[in-house]
Amino acid sequence: MSAARVLVDGAPADTVSVLDRGLSYGDGLFETIRFVHGMAPLWVRHMQRLRDGCRRLAMPVPDGERLLREALAVSCGLEHAVVRITLTRGTGARGYAPPATPQPTRIVAGFDAPAMHGEVYVRGIRVRWCNTRLGLQPLLAGMKHLNRLEQVLARAEWSDAAIPEGLLLDLDGNIVSATMANLFAVVDGALVTPSIERCGVAGVARAEVLAAYADTQVMPLRAEHLARAGEVFLSSSVRGILPVQAVGDTVYVPGPVTRALQQHWRGLGFPMEQA
Known part of the structure; x- marks a missing residue:
């Protein structure tokens, strides 16, 4: 199995801020998306759920086209891939109160799909x-x-x-x-x-x-x-x-x-x- 390929806010990275609200409070959403030969047949449904979750949590909705470009980048070369998109509310001051103008953290990671027999x-x-x-x-x-x-x-x-x-x-x-x-x-x-x-x-x-x-x-x-x-x-x-x-x-x-x-x-x- 190859190592995960990860983009954080569009750049190769494998860390986020220790003050990120996703780490501190689980304040965010994620999607786990199956890609086959560079195609994600349920992509539209994943994006619908992500947008709905953002609306319900009062978080900015990410750009779907940018997410797709990043998902394709981290899954490139993998015949069977799983891409996880994690969206947090970003960093903020200590305490539960969300920031007035959140700057979400966007993590897109690609993995080999699990073997299926x-x-x-x-x-x-x-x-x-x-x-x-x-x-x-x-x-x-x-x-x-x-x-x-x-x-x-x-x-x-x-x-x-x-x-x-x-x-x-x-x-x-x-x-x-x-x-x-x-x-x-x-x-x-x-x-x-x-x-x-x-x-x-x-x-x-x-x-x-x-x-x-x-x-x-x-x-x-x-x-x-x-x-x-x-x-x-x-x-x-x-x-x-x-x-x-x-x-x-x-x-x-x-x-x-x-x-x-x-x-x-x-x-x-x-x-x-x-x-």
């Missing part, structure tokens, strides 16, 4: 239940903000390499998502996905699935719903459509909805496997 997309992955619960905060729900401590604590719960993901519940016991992906299930013949109005991330892959399947029901989901599901899969802008083979002791078989969405993903330009 075809068997995973054929048979699916094993998933566990996490003990860590997600707090409820509608003001932040949907955004991909910089504070990911809940996900860090959840992912620290296990080290079994055979289980790559865990499912997160909120404080009321509703299913929200996996630690790094959104969740879908076919329950009683209908495609459903958890509501993220009170917590969770509005994934761009989730948005693509909702656009492809307009009849998808967004609703509160609990463990008993998954117990009677016919299909379960995860959506991720980096890994695509991942069938779930098992949640704990409950076993599933990838079905027609999962396969159709995998085909949709290939049609967007994403590979379903990578050696």
Whole structure:
């Protein structure tokens, strides 16, 4: 794996100010974008979410064309790349009060995409239940903000390499998502996905699935719903459509909805496997 290539405010660098509010308070947003042969099929959706997050946090909206130029620069020469764009509110005086005229810090980093093996997309992955619960905060729900401590604590719960993901519940016991992906299930013949109005991330892959399947029901989901599901899969802008083979002791078989969405993903330009 090659080293990351990083631009900070457009210049090669690997440091930011110790006074940056992203470091001090998690005051900012990020996007993790999959590039294939220099193309990012979900770029528009990523930029829509970033602009929406900036609006909600009252941060200046970055120039999308400049972000694209920088993303292409850090991913140049990588056949399969992941580009992370981090936007913070920049530096400021000590204390929570945001600066009156923020000067955001812009970090664009390119990495080799994680290896993806075809068997995973054929048979699916094993998933566990996490003990860590997600707090409820509608003001932040949907955004991909910089504070990911809940996900860090959840992912620290296990080290079994055979289980790559865990499912997160909120404080009321509703299913929200996996630690790094959104969740879908076919329950009683209908495609459903958890509501993220009170917590969770509005994934761009989730948005693509909702656009492809307009009849998808967004609703509160609990463990008993998954117990009677016919299909379960995860959506991720980096890994695509991942069938779930098992949640704990409950076993599933990838079905027609999962396969159709995998085909949709290939049609967007994403590979379903990578050696």
